[in-house]
Amino acid sequence: MLKTFKKGDNITRLSLLIFGLGNIVRGQLGKGLIFLGVEILYIFYFIEYGIGALKGLFTLGTQEQGWVMDERKGIEILVDGDNSMLLLLFGTLCLMIIASLLIVAKLSLESAYLAQESIEKGLKPVSLKKDLSFFLDSKVHITLLCMPIIGILAFSVLPLLYMILVAFTNYNHDHQPPGKLFDWVGLDNFFVILNTHSPLGKSFWPILSWTIVWAIVATITCFLFGLILAMWINSPYVKIKKVWRSILATSVAVPQFVSLLIIRTMLQPEGSVNVLLKELGVIDNALPFWANATWARITIILVNLWIGAPYTMMIVTGILMNIPAELYEAAKIDGANTITIFKKITLPYIVFVMTPYLITQFIGNVNNFNVIFLLTAGGPSTIDYYQAGKTDLLVTWLYKLTVGSKDYCYASTIGILVFIISAAVSLLTYHRTSAYNNEEGFQ
Template sequence: MEMPTRIQKPRKPIYPYFYLLPGLTAILFSIIIPGAMTIYYAFTNYSLRHLQDWGWIGWENFEKIFVGSNRGEFLGVFSWNMQWALISTIGSALVGLILAMLLNNKRVVERNFYRVLLILPWALPSTITILTWKGLFNSSFGPINRMLGSIGIAAIPWLSNSTWARATCLLVNIWIGYPFMMSAFLGGLQSIPEELYDACQVDGANGWQAFRHITLPMLRSIVLPLLVSGFAMNFGNFGVIYLLTEGGPFKSPSVLAGATDLLSTYMYKVAFGATNFDYGLASANGLLIFLIVGSLTLINLSMTGAFQEVKE
């Protein structure tokens, strides 16, 4: 029997696209078009001075950032941004790990009570708690300095001295960030079979050895993705710094980049701050943030096997 030369292919139905349509439209208008606009703006002189007659200026904004007038500001902000993300991530991971290990002690019968209290900083809306911290840390009339004063300690410039301000911001950020890490680590710890520790004890290993040879290796699969995604998230953080210090304290002559400014807060002020409204420069900054945060996310996604999932 001769096969027909042309098998009529079943036409793929179009109804799946109707399911996709609402989401795709929203993505188009809120992510893709703004993304394209950001790339375009980054190469223009769109700003308060050129609100009507703005146009293409090539790499000028990037030159300003890397070699020109904004170099000092940018490099200062960038290096603090790196330190900020690194210390915040490692700090909250460490606090989270230690607390998770304490909470994993099954002999402490009321441990769930502590866990519920300890995740409170995550449960509260951070915008509100950051503003609260700002008041508590106020140098002249904040309760913390008042309290220190009552036991004879001189007022600490929590938010008004560059070094102190950085430390305070980190402290608040770790306070916000550790419950997430703690929960993830606790989940990881609880998945380690008890028998491993029993065997370890029979072999006469001490607590540190059990930690090094059982806990850490068993947690390894979650530690790295946690740290990378934490780093990416902290790197792009805005709220903690903007609401606590607005990037300050400031050193003259720069009015835009303060001691605690991150790329995101710096960019926000370049775009919407009272002086410049330099949309082009801000967009160029945005692209740089995207390159850094994006590549970190990419690393994380390939580590956690998201791409494999798609290929299947």
């Protein structure tokens, strides 16, 4: 944009302020009027709504809802106040509109410069009709992506920006607009969460530790068990391979929430598992699958293994089928035994191919809401944590802070911290793997 601005003449440069000016002056009247019309709409928006939205974004409201004595009527009346939540939302939307304004300004400048270049070369600038025809031909991808991009901006980017901004406010159970406005507090929420002496800090660090342990163990166990299953099924000594794969893939076919809720019921104190064990005389008292923290965590890992291993099994099966047979033949000629072949060929090849998947799986387990919430709902409960149980992950704790205690600012802060942790682990791990550093290694 800066390069175009320097190369352009005065008319082109003015197109950055008066959209479409360069096009209108150089004969592209239709295109220029469209740019100018868009700018007029922006000006109208900012005069009518934008200035107020930006002001509300900075103040987050000044008038709280409350009862005021009406001297004339002699009674108290309810006076509507500002709504910090809506002010923050409309302010965030205004920032996005400002960003879109800058994009349109850039397009106006570039369009004016293209028209300038055409005139300088003795050519006639492209007509509006021809420009539009490009969007049905060489630029049809832009046309097709317009609606999806608008949807992403409205339903993904806007809520995400809103959530990030909430982390810098005191929008919690004590500040619920319009009755009680919230305000900007800077980084205070981060200090509260990370402070080991605050109630939230005393909860954050143990939950973070369990989240990391859970993610590592869940990822490794699913990988190892899936690898063992795939190796076993692909063994030449195993018959009816398709039947075994179909049976093991059943957990993938059945909706996860159905499986988890059924297992949760089965492992209750009066569930079928405990009842059966009692009738067989194996136990006298019900096993505390969900009542004891250690039991609950181990049970969750085992259930997740049953759900997640078939995915890994299917991926590993595909990889095994694509390992060049020549590698195995050469190894056997050199006298390598089965274990050596596995250690030197099969395992390195599988790890090389699956490293990006394993990193993704790890991040997925960090944010594995379904398994934890549907099995234990974060329980067993404890007074040691603020609004959390012994099996809660950061993501389920975030949910409870939002839906349960309405501490939106703390939930948003935790969401940002989860993103930072996930992004850092992903980037650092991936950049140290052979899949990144030696991409051609197994080709």
